[in-house]
Amino acid sequence: MAATAADSATSTISAADTTAHLADLKHDAVEEPSSSSKSEEKIASEIEIGNLTINESNNKFFHDPESSNIKTITSGDTPYASAFTFEELNLLPELLKGLYVEMKYEKPSKIQAISLPMILKPPYLDLIAQAHNGSGKTACFTLGMLSRIDPKLKAPQAFCICRTRELAIQNLEVLRKMGKYSGITSECAIRAGFGNEIHTGKKQTIRPPITSQIVIGTPGTIRHRIRANKLSLSYLKILVLDEADHMLAEDGFKDDSVHIINKIRCVNPQCQVLFFSATFNETVKEFAAKIVKGNHNQLFVKKEELSLQSVKQYKVNCPDELAKVMVIKDRILEFGERVGQTIIFVRTRNSAITLHRILVEIGYDVTTIQGALKQEDRDKIVKEFKDGLTQVLISTDLLARGFDQDQVNLVINYDLPVKHNHPTEPDCEVYMHRIGRAGRFGRKGAVFNLLCSDADKTIMTKIENHFGTEIAEVPDWRNEKDFVVALRSAGLL
DNA sequence: AAAAAAC
Numbered sequence: 001m002a003a004t005a006a007d008s009a010t011s012t013i014s015a016a017d018t019t020a021h022l023a024d025l026k027h028d029a030v031e032e033p034s035s036s037s038k039s040e041e042k043i044a045s046e047i048e049i050g051n052l053t054i055n056e057s058n059n060k061f062f063h064d065p066e067s068s069n070i071k072t073i074t075s076g077d078t079p080y081a082s083a084f085t086f087e088e089l090n091l092l093p094e095l096l097k098g099l100y101v102e103m104k105y106e107k108p109s110k111i112q113a114i115s116l117p118m119i120l121k122p123p124y125l126d127l128i129a130q131a132h133n134g135s136g137k138t139a140c141f142t143l144g145m146l147s148r149i150d151p152k153l154k155a156p157q158a159f160c161i162c163r164t165r166e167l168a169i170q171n172l173e174v175l176r177k178m179g180k181y182s183g184i185t186s187e188c189a190i191r192a193g194f195g196n197e198i199h200t201g202k203k204q205t206i207r208p209p210i211t212s213q214i215v216i217g218t219p220g221t222i223r224h225r226i227r228a229n230k231l232s233l234s235y236l237k238i239l240v241l242d243e244a245d246h247m248l249a250e251d252g253f254k255d256d257s258v259h260i261i262n263k264i265r266c267v268n269p270q271c272q273v274l275f276f277s278a279t280f281n282e283t284v285k286e287f288a289a290k291i292v293k294g295n296h297n298q299l300f301v302k303k304e305e306l307s308l309q310s311v312k313q314y315k316v317n318c319p320d321e322l323a324k325v326m327v328i329k330d331r332i333l334e335f336g337e338r339v340g341q342t343i344i345f346v347r348t349r350n351s352a353i354t355l356h357r358i359l360v361e362i363g364y365d366v367t368t369i370q371g372a373l374k375q376e377d378r379d380k381i382v383k384e385f386k387d388g389l390t391q392v393l394i395s396t397d398l399l400a401r402g403f404d405q406d407q408v409n410l411v412i413n414y415d416l417p418v419k420h421n422h423p424t425e426p427d428c429e430v431y432m433h434r435i436g437r438a439g440r441f442g443r444k445g446a447v448f449n450l451l452c453s454d455a456d457k458t459i460m461t462k463i464e465n466h467f468g469t470e471i472a473e474v475p476d477w478r479n480e481k482d483f484v485v486a487l488r489s490a491g492l493l
Numbered sequence: 494a495a496a497a498a499a500c
Contacts, residue, residue, distance in 0.1 A: 163497070163498085164496095164497065164498080165497095165498080190498090191498075191499060191500095218497090218498055218499080219498065219499090220498045220499040220500080221498080221499070223499090224499075224500075246497090250496090250497075251497095252497075252498065252499085253497075253498075256498075256499090347495065347496090348494085348495060348496080349494085349495085349496075350494095370496080371496060371497055371498090396495080396496060396497085397495080397496055397497075398496070398497065400496090418495090419495095420495045420496080421495095423495095
C-alpha cells in the first residue's frame with residue numbers, strides 16, 4: 001500500500017500536522033504528536049482510491065466540541081498545513097480585526113483550521129467539506145469569500161447559494177459582521193417581499209446590475225438574475241454552496257444549482273467551488289465529486305461520528321397524538337422553558353398549523369414558521385425568536401438546516417423525518433440536521449423524539465442503526481420525574 | 494402538496 005501511495009503523483013497531508021511537519025510533507029504518514037509509546041499504531045493510515053489519497057488524521061490541538069476525526073482527501077500536489085491561529089492564514093488586518101473584535105473568535109475551530117488553508121492557498125482548489133453541525137462551517141466559507149475579494153474591483157466576485165431565504169439572510173449577517181472593517185460590499189439575492197402571494201400585476205421595476213462584491217442568495221433568484229444579465233460572472237472567483245448535499249440532490253434545487261455551476265464554468269472555468277454541509281450521503285458524495293474540478297480537496301466525517309456528544313437524544317413512546325401534545329406542554333416544556341429555547345419539528349405545514357392551534361387552545365403560547373407564510377411574517381417570527389422574545393417555535397423542515405440560534409437547547413421531533421417518496425424510511429440526513437439545531441458550538445442540549453405507532457418505532461430503530469447509536473428511552477410519558485431525569489442527564493437542569 | 498425556491 002505504501003508503494004502505491006509513493007508512486008502516485010499525489011501527496012498527502014495530515015490535518016494534524018504541525019509546522020515541523022512541513023519538512024516531512026512527502027512522507028507517507030505523520031505520527032500524532034501527542035501519541036504515547038504506542039505511536040507505531042497511531043500512524044495515519046492511507047488508502048488509495050483512484051488518484052486520491054486518503055489520510056486518517058487525528059487532531060487534538062483544538063478545543064473543538066467534537067473529538068472525532070475529519071478525513072482529508074487531497075488530489076493535486078499542493079501541501080497544506082493546518083492553521084493553529086488565524087495569523088497563519090495571512091489575512092488582511094481588517095479581516096483579523098473582524099474575527100477577533102466582531103466575531104469574538106480566539107482561534108480556528110477544527111474544520112476552520114483544516115479547510116481555510118485549502119480554500120485560501122493557490123491554486124485555490126475546489127473543496128467538498130463535511131463537518132459537524134455547529135462546528136463553524138459558515139465562518140469557513142464567509143472568511144474564504146471575504147479573503148479572496150479584490151477590494152478595488154466593484155463587481156461580483158463571490159456567490160453563496162443557500163437553501164432558504166432565512167439562511168441567506170443569516171449568512172449575510174455573519175459575513176457583514178466578519179467583514180465589518182473590510183469595506184467589502186455584499187447583498188442578498190432573494191425574492192423580495194412576497195411570500196406565496198399572488199402577483200398584483202404591478203409593472204416590474206427595472207433592476208440595475210448588481211455591483212456588490214459578494215452575493216448571497218437562493219438558487220432560483222441567482223439563476224434568474226444571471227439569465228437576466230443583471231449578475232455578472234466575469235469576475236467571479238469563488239462559488240459556495242451551503243448545505244451542498246441538499247442543493248445538489250433535491251428536486252428543484254439540483255436543477256438550479258447545476259445550471260448555475262455550468263454557466264459559471266462556461267464563462268469562468270477557474271472559479272473555485274466550495275461545497276459545505278454536515279451531511280453527505282454516498283450518492284451525493286459521488287455526484288459532488290463529479291461536479292468539482294479534477295484536482296480538488298475533500299473533508300469527511302464518518303456518519304457514526306456525526307452525532308454531537310453534547311446533545312442527548314431521547315425517545316418517548318406515546319399512546320396517541322394527544323399524549324404527544326401533553327408530553328410537550330406538561331412534561332418537556334414545563335422544565336425545558338427554564339433552560340433555553342425550543343424548536344418543535346413537524347412534517348407538514350398543516351400539522352404545524354394544527355399543533356400550533358392545539359397548544360394555544362390549551363393555554364400554551366408558541367409561534368410557528370412554515371413556507372406558506374408571507375415572507376414578512378417569516379422574517380418577523382425568526383427575528384422574535386432570535387431576539388429571545390419567543391421561547392418555543394414550531395417549524396417544518398424550513399429551519400431543519402443551518403438555522404443558528406445559540407439559545408436552542410431543546411429539539412422536539414413531533415414527527416420523525418421520513419423520505420418523501422418512502423414514508424416508511426427515515427431521512428437520516430434531515431434527522432441529523434434537526435438535532436444539530438441544539439448544541440451549537442459544543443453547548444448542552446436534548447432531543448425528544450415522540451413516537452406513537454409501530455411505524456414510528458421502526459423508523460426510530462432505523463435511525464439508530466444508521467448512525468450506530470442507541471437512543472435512550474424515557475420510561476413513562478406520564479411521569480414528570482422521568483423527564484426531569486432526562487433533562488438533568490443532558491446537563492440542562 | 495413533503496418542504497423548500499421561484500417564474
